[in-house]
Amino acid sequence: MRPRKTRRIWKGGENTPDSSITPRQRILRTFLKNRTAVIGAVIAVCVAGVAIFSPLIAPYSPVRQNVRYRFQPPQGAHIFGTDFYGRDVFSRVIYGARISLLVGTSSVLLGMVLGTAMGMVAAYRGGRLETLIMRAVDVMMSFPDEVLGIMIMVALGSGLFNLILAIAILMAPRFARLAYGPTLALRERDYVDAARAVGCSDIRVLFRHILPNIFGEVLVMSTLWTATAIRLEANLSFLGLGVSPPTPTWGNMIRTGLDHLTDAWWVSVFPGAAILVTVLAFNMLGDGLRDIADPKLRT
Amino acid sequence: MFAYAVRRILISIPILLIVLTIVFILVRVAPGDPARAILGDYASQEAVDALRKRMGLDKPLWEQYLEFLWGLARGDLGRSLISGVPVAKQVAYALPYTLELTFTGILIGVILGVPLGVYTALKRNRLPDYLGRTLSLAGLSFPSFYLGILLMLLFAVKLRLFPTMGGGTPGDPVDRLRHLFLPALTLGLIMTAYITRMSRSAMLNVLNEDYVRTARAKGLHEAGVVFRHALKNALIPIISVVGVYSVVLIGGSIMVEIVFSRPGLGKLMVGAMMQRDYIALQSIMVIYAGFVIVLNLLTDLSYGLVDPRVRYR
Numbered sequence: 001m002r003p004r005k006t007r008r009i010w011k012g013g014e015n016t017p018d019s020s021i022t023p024r025q026r027i028l029r030t031f032l033k034n035r036t037a038v039i040g041a042v043i044a045v046c047v048a049g050v051a052i053f054s055p056l057i058a059p060y061s062p063v064r065q066n067v068r069y070r071f072q073p074p075q076g077a078h079i080f081g082t083d084f085y086g087r088d089v090f091s092r093v094i095y096g097a098r099i100s101l102l103v104g105t106s107s108v109l110l111g112m113v114l115g116t117a118m119g120m121v122a123a124y125r126g127g128r129l130e131t132l133i134m135r136a137v138d139v140m141m142s143f144p145d146e147v148l149g150i151m152i153m154v155a156l157g158s159g160l161f162n163l164i165l166a167i168a169i170l171m172a173p174r175f176a177r178l179a180y181g182p183t184l185a186l187r188e189r190d191y192v193d194a195a196r197a198v199g200c201s202d203i204r205v206l207f208r209h210i211l212p213n214i215f216g217e218v219l220v221m222s223t224l225w226t227a228t229a230i231r232l233e234a235n236l237s238f239l240g241l242g243v244s245p246p247t248p249t250w251g252n253m254i255r256t257g258l259d260h261l262t263d264a265w266w267v268s269v270f271p272g273a274a275i276l277v278t279v280l281a282f283n284m285l286g287d288g289l290r291d292i293a294d295p296k297l298r299t
Numbered sequence: 300m301f302a303y304a305v306r307r308i309l310i311s312i313p314i315l316l317i318v319l320t321i322v323f324i325l326v327r328v329a330p331g332d333p334a335r336a337i338l339g340d341y342a343s344q345e346a347v348d349a350l351r352k353r354m355g356l357d358k359p360l361w362e363q364y365l366e367f368l369w370g371l372a373r374g375d376l377g378r379s380l381i382s383g384v385p386v387a388k389q390v391a392y393a394l395p396y397t398l399e400l401t402f403t404g405i406l407i408g409v410i411l412g413v414p415l416g417v418y419t420a421l422k423r424n425r426l427p428d429y430l431g432r433t434l435s436l437a438g439l440s441f442p443s444f445y446l447g448i449l450l451m452l453l454f455a456v457k458l459r460l461f462p463t464m465g466g467g468t469p470g471d472p473v474d475r476l477r478h479l480f481l482p483a484l485t486l487g488l489i490m491t492a493y494i495t496r497m498s499r500s501a502m503l504n505v506l507n508e509d510y511v512r513t514a515r516a517k518g519l520h521e522a523g524v525v526f527r528h529a530l531k532n533a534l535i536p537i538i539s540v541v542g543v544y545s546v547v548l549i550g551g552s553i554m555v556e557i558v559f560s561r562p563g564l565g566k567l568m569v570g571a572m573m574q575r576d577y578i579a580l581q582s583i584m585v586i587y588a589g590f591v592i593v594l595n596l597l598t599d600l601s602y603g604l605v606d607p608r609v610r611y612r
Contacts, residue, residue, distance in 0.1 A: 235554055238442075239557065254445065261452065265452055
């Protein structure tokens with residue numbers, strides 16, 4: 001987010017209507033001019049690349065132990081040092097990107113599908129169903145994510161799939177609230193009445209006539225909430241509720257490093273930096289996208 | 300206002316009841332048998348059954364549920380399944396640590412965040428604004444436990460200015476404050492990031508209003524315009540943001556308590572979770588629910604303090 005000096009209409013920027021470019025190109029150009037969003041996107045793509053190609057990037061196995069090289073400080077062969085079991089911290093950070101991104105994106109996707117459907121149905125059908133869904137959303141949203149997350153993880157038990165499910169359950173109410181308002185407004189529009197009049201089923205109206213109108217907003221917010229989901233995953237695995245060791249996750253690496261913080265700071269600090277960079281990237285991307293989608297919100 | 304507060308608390312009872320029921324169910328469906336967990340894998344089935352009976356886990360679920368509700372109504376949170384200590388006693392010991400941590404965090408956030416937000420709004424699109432926005436975006440990307448670890452490494456391990464862990468001796472205020480400083484700063488800095496961002500946008504909205512232009516046009520000095528006309532009107536959205544993020548901060552306090560080993564509610568909850576102490580866990584959840592309800596109530600009541608148009612009926 002920097003001062004936007006380039007935005008000058010008379011220089012023929014994107015503010016001048018230009019019939020030679022398609023709307024899609026215009027969106028792309030606006031995106032490329034938003035430096036925050038571009039930097040965020042570049043970092044996010046890099047992290048994704050690291051996650052996908054981790055076996056190629058990591059110099060050592062993330063799980064092989066070698067206690068003779070316990071707690072080597074960052075230098076030479078181990079640029080991020082080694083941990084209590086002599087495992088290479090750099091390789092573990094690289095592999096840790098996998099769990100983080102996998103959990104972050106798939107839980108948001110699942111939460112998006114569940115939540116958007118809940119919000120749309122609540123707004124469209126109204127009545128008791130609306131009260132039920134939206135009250136449940138209110139109750140869930142009034143809790144801190146960590147408290148609710150711990151509660152759900154205790155009930156489900158740990159493990160990768162349960163972790164994704166738990167974070168998806170935390171994300172769903174946000175999407176429900178996001179989809180609810182616009183659907184309420186769109187329901188009253190003439191074209192929706194018209195669609196119903198020609199005999200469209202409720203499902204068809206929701207999918208073909210309402211969803212396309214709110215999907216942009218949902219997509220933008222899902223980028224921001226991916227940042228939240230990644231941070232939550234880190235929180236839960238820090239508490240020992242995530243994917244269990246020896247599989248490296250940034251959260252559980254920090255947790256094991258915490259016990260030896262005074263003599264081996266690197267075990268906790270590097271995975272933490274990885275979380276920070278990744279969360280920041282998604283926040284920047286989401287923030288930028290939101291500015292592009294709704295210039296009025298730009299602050 | 301008092302009547303309003305009482306009614307708000309009464310309205311929140313059904314919500315609390317729903318929360319209680321959900322907590323009760325969630326904790327019961329959790330995998331693993333607490334009696335088995337205490338006695339270990341090699342204990343005989345008879346021993347496990349006897350312990351289950353002593354813990355009251357052999358009773359039908361609805362009976363356990365009614366006992367749970369009846370206990371809560373009398374202020375009895377049950378006894379820890381593991382240590383046998385009344386949970387109410389544990390909570391009473393832990394709660395002050397969490398309260399002082401959360402409220403100091405909120406306070407730091409407000410004291411730093413609101414002026415920063417106002418300042419960056421006034422310097423819109425100039426260097427201070429750019430810096431402020433970058434820092435606050437970084438601040439809200441920080442997992443609280445990681446910021447806690449970094450502050451601990453710098454101030455406690457490297458500079459040895461503050462203790463690394465514990466909550467301080469109960470009777471010694473100076474020791475308590477020394478132990479409070481780093482954890483509270485952790486939460487406070489994150490809160491500052493949220494509040495700076497939101498008060499900046501609240502200020503920007505207000506600064507475009509006609510009455511601000513009028514105030515300037517009549518020749519009022521800039522400070523008068525900013526504080527008397529603009530900030531005063533931006534306070535309502537700022538307060539609601541403080542309310543929302545205070546709840547977020549409660550979640551952060553759990554993580555920070557683990558990092559700094561503070562004997563607060565979060566540490567109690569995580570301990571109960573690890574030991575499968577159902578009774579302690581469900582009661583602590585209830586305390587958190589109450590905490591959230593009180594915070595929301597305080598937020599609503601403070602609207603009246605800054606806006607005379609707000610009436611509580």
